[in-house]
Amino acid sequence: MRVNGKEVILRKNQKLVDFLEINQYDIRKIAIECNGEILPKSTYHQVILNNEDRLEIVRFVGGG
Amino acid sequence: MELIINGKKTELDCNTAFEVREHIGNLQDIIILNGFQIEENCKVKEKDSLAIIRKGVLPKRDELESMMMARHTPNVYKKLKKGKVVIAGLGGLGSNIAVMLARIGVGQLLLVDFDVVEPSNLNRQNYYISHLGMPKTEALKKQITEINPFIQVAVRKIKVTEENVKELFSGYDVICEAFDKPEMKSMLVNTALEELPDIKLVSASGMAGYDSGNLIRTVRVMKNLYICGDLENGAEVGRGLMAPRVQICAGHQANMILRLLLKIEEV
Secondary structure: OEEOOEEOOOOOOEEHHHHHHHOOOOHHHEEEEEOOEEOOHHHOOOOEEOOOOEEEEEEOOOOO | OEEEEOOEEEEOOOOEHHHHHHHHOOOOOEEEEOOEEEOOOOEOOOOOEEEEEOOOOOOOHHHHHHHHOOOOOOOOHHHHHOOEEEEEOOOHHHHHHHHHHHHOOOOEEEEEOOOEOOHHHOOOOOOOHHHOOOEHHHHHHHHHHHHOOOOEEEEEOOOOOOOOHHHHHOOOOEEEEOOOOHHHHHHHHHHHHHHOOOOEEEEEOOOOOOOOHHHOEEEEEEOOEEEEEOOOOOOEOOEOOOHHHHHHHHHHHHHHHHHHHOOOOOO
């Protein structure tokens, strides 16, 4: 699959929440677009990723 | 020939800018021709826009607005006057963005913040000692009235939550996310993208410290989401927030909002 434009190979389909945890994304501080659509936070626990998916993950840091 | 002089259509028999000045003002007046202040004489043509401004004199109210906008690139003024922008968070980003959008004449601004001005704000936020203790919404509205009284400024002193995003922000062209905390940024961006599918969002992430200003940029990360910042340097213990980088980032956000109001979607 592609994550922020880079190729990532999944050996098997993976739960989105597991992918986020392994890659140290904090669910409270991100926004995700999956295949061109915003992914509601309420669906993070149900989504299963496969190698066809294109993800854009935005990570917010503090300051303003 | 027909010229636009200080915002009014005027029939004048003049061929050059200096002739126009001689006709309606005096030799010391400055001349702005189609957005550019000229020093040397220029020919004028039908429909040219000229501002003839006498320094040190307060013009009549109906001339003031056109004089204030005389340095704009021609033909953007009317588009901006129709623009509707909501700014969520009136700290270092939001207070500076609000002032920039007011200066360029964005017609309708909604300013949203629940907090009051306190001393640690003054190192980067657009407030004065005299504003300490005042709600940021009121302090900013007061300043904008002094900068550009020709735009509508609405304020809401309220904390933004998932429950009120739709009610607060629907009907606007652009939402400017200008919060401090990353959880709030994420909450607003996620909720607005889900619930308001036609609205554009200009958000910020990464402007703390004093790394190179050149690292701050604008990126279109999703169809309706633009992020300004270096995307990395968060505020944390040992890394503060200071006026220069915060204002560079605010400038990026304000310029992207300006571009969106002019229907330009590229960064």
